[in-house]
Amino acid sequence: MSQQGSHPPQRAPGTDGQSVARGVLIPEWLSNYQPGWLRSDVIAGLTASAVVIPKALAYATIAGLPVQVGLYTALVPMVIYAVLGTSRPLSVSTTTTLAILAGSALGQISPEGDTATLLAASATLALMVGAILIVAGLLRLGFVANFISEPVLVGFKAGIGVVIVLDQLPKLLGTHIDKGSFAHNVLATLQSIGHASLPTVAVSVFTVLLLVGMKHFSPRLPAPLIAVALGILGMSLLNLQQLGVTAVGLVPTGLPSLTLPVWSLSETLWPSALGIALMSFTETIAAGRAFAGNDEPTPQPNRELWATGVANIGGAFLGAMVAGGGTTQTAVNSLAGARSQVAALVTAALALGTCLLLAPFIGMMPNATLAAVVIVYSVGLIEPAEFREILAIRRTEFVWAVVAMIGVMLLGTLQGIVVAIVVSLLALAYQVSDPPVHVLGRKPGTNVFRPQPSGSADDEQFAGMLLLRPEGRVFFANAERIAEKIRPLIDQYRPQVVVLDLRSVFDLEYTALKMLTQAEQRMVEKGVELWLVGMSPSVSAMVVKAPLGHTLGKARIFHNLELAVEHYRLSRP
Template sequence: MPHASRVSEIPAQPHARQRSRRYSGSWAKADIVAGLTAAAVVIPKALAYATVAGLPIQVGLYTAFLPMIIYAFLGTSRPLSVSTTTTLAILTATALGRVVPDGNLATLTVAVATLTALVGMTLLLASLLRLGFVANFISDPVLTGFKAGIGVVIVVDQLPKLFGLHVDKGSFLHDVYALMAGMPHLSLATFMIGAATIAMLVSIEHVWPKAPAPLVAVAACIASVALFDLSSQGVALVGPIPAGLPSLTLPDRSLVGELWPAAVGIALMSFTETIAAGRAFVRDDEPVPIANRELLATGLANLGGAFLGAMPAGGGTSQTAVNRLAGARTQMAELVTAGGALCTMLVLGPFIAMMPQATLAAVVIVYSMGLIKPAEFRAIRTIRKTEFVWAMVAAVGVVFLGTLRGIVVAIMVSLLALAYQVSDPALHVLKRKRGTTLFRPASPDYPDDESMDGLLVLRPEGRIFFVNAQRLGSKMLEQVEQASPRVVIVDLGAVFDLEYTALKMLVAAEAKARASGWEVWLVGMTPGVKQLVRRSPLYEVLAGGRMFARVEDAVSHYEGMRMQNALGAEG
């Protein structure tokens, strides 16, 4: 989309707290257009999610109102659009179904307020405990896969609306099969509306890129419904929306015991989706969302929304995609979206009610397709195949397991891959560039680099601890057996930590070396590593001229010893 390629005029900042408080008037148009465009997607979807959760349809509007406003002032992501999501709606339905099985409206209203308040307090507690570091386990390749998987899920989810089919939702494969099986029953009028919306969106973006394409398409489709009475031809509409402002709703402490386990799960989902969506759509010239501040912002957004009877909220991927791709510069766009929800409550309900479901589906599909980027997958695969696997696992996991399980699986794969890398630390054999004092890892690219007779120079990298000490020791022993040296120089300059197990192994290796007739010298120890060595028996053994600051110093000492030995032999 052309909007997605625009370069933000907001100066890059190293930290979200340092972002400028001044708002440029030049950003206003983009934010207003983006906010209204997002509202055209957020409002109908929020209404639908309320019904998914088994709640009155107006609860969706309440969720797209106050939580958005609170997040707009406290959140650290510029494009993130906060209301509710499919997963949160499903989890909410499950939680409320257990507490209010009879669906009593009065009890349901109090129960959802209690649940949303508990979700907010859980997020606030997580912020207080600074648990936002969990977000650091979501790597860029995982985000690439996450976005692609979400894009596929959203498109498949919206296709039945585009074709005018009624499909019982289930797993991804179930939905695909149901969609294919229902194609003979396609509603031609509905499909024509959806196809016309897609054609308008694509055409306007290419011919008139600065125009608010979704707004134009939505307005045209609503006008078509009124002019041609499309509802009588089987075109499904959003439908009537009750008017009026929300009333104050107080949580019920007696429901806390039943709802808190579900609230913890929903809070985890809310945070996962929020931070993933926020990071997925950050630009290079914007600060990365701060996880603990996101916990605080979404926690207060949920807590505030609870008193208006809103359902649990979090960052929505599809609506954030629409907001970002429509040109949002700041959170002012979300305030515009919240204003749209307020206007819908008071004035615009009859107009929004006439929006075809196929039009909404078309807008979501067109923007969601931008989440699937094969070029990014190819780039990741070219650079590092392991991280390409992470991306694919994230994509497949989201598609077949759902957002939360998919991202958890991807994180687990990332951690397992990281654990494997840590368990097998790099070990380089160093050689000297001929005619210099430069030592560098042996490589076919440097065939003229020289090694010295009887000397082996090794450089391990990373943290050496109980997980990898044995493996590193085996790799070093293999090099020693191949080279049969008289002296092994171990350059520890790239080792930032030496754990007790690793130090114990080094002590044992040095003793074995002396017994076998060769020596171990240590070089380039960092202050921390040197302090550890000082506290061990190894220090007394090596203190007599077997510890050096630089590799070249150790090699010069070795060459001096050889020369003395040679002179002594001649004498």
């Protein structure tokens, strides 16, 4: 997404000690700040706060924490990231995914929901997540975010969306269920419908219709803020509590107090912290890259790890929950015209004002209103169109997406991360273990060789000569599979010469090279020659050093297929 105006070139932020130290003392973006950006940044920050603050309150409830924790998360991590981060429009507080992952982790510590225990556990979790992110940044592990494929991430987020909606439905109905497995929660929610509070359902339906209607007909208006304000007004003016509509309750006024972690909880929380750190970074870098303007520096993964880690550690001691960049709030910030991190500082200032002045009003907000906000925005995680698009392109990857979604729903969100990573790695292993091997023909009148039968039926074939083109990296995991594909082709065509066009092979691993040498020996015993064509410099260097290179010599190694075909015709009259 491009921004208007020209900007001086910027050096990509590094991760070295001097760069980090400068970023702490003087933000790198500040030296390039232009006064003309201030108006856009202020407008964007105000607009984003209308989305960030209500959603932060809702996310705190998802995690089972008091609503003020959401305010603190929209304040402390937001400011720290704005100082240290590399993405101009990125809005860092918390997200739906992080909230439910945190809720799952904290539920292990205090199933009964003791507030003091949950706050201490939340501080410990945020501190551990921050430490993991910083260590990962120092070790330059930013590439890890690429290990979750896009189809698997689509399925993972859809599963998260289903779990969140199911978790919030009892609040929409004004009922309570004992939480258990996914199937148990579905059944318990259905059974609770008969005990629903009609006034609570009315508030819920009104809020959902308002949010959906404004999203479609007035997308520029701050729908979450308006919904929250109307919920508070309705609670106050209509005295809804007497009708059985429950409210959020007391929200402390003032600045967050010092919160100390409890180290004894770390043994229980560390597996969750690893998963949350991975998702925090994945969402942060995805949002930062998605909304980086053409004239802006691309977010640097390792620096983003470091900045997000420090933001989590700072938030941990000041009452915030685990934090990361959010796609929705970053989109709002960017579309509203954010030109720099000043917009995030404006949003944080609004969160601070809410802490100091508006907390009593937030306590009057109906739980049904908050649940409706959560559901309406969590449904956006479920994208049927993306599933259809994946299915239209590749059925196998559609299966991976569905497996990831079901894994989250049935096994839980933290286990779902493991499922997502395992499915991604298995998908990668499947792709590299079964590379294609094409039979080639030459387009008449040209030197273009193309796979058959996708080429024309008139493509030239050469009697006694079989042209094959494998693709991708050839190594120990797929060498035998390639051999299994080539053997029946040799039996079918019965060639005198088999030509392997290796121009699409970027690496030939030692084990695969040894297997190719053995295959060449077996082919010679059957009266078939092996020729190699189109090797890259790195592949050629390996072959020349190996016994196979000495066996083939220069007579059976060619620069391209045209030369190989010409040599064959001249040598086989």
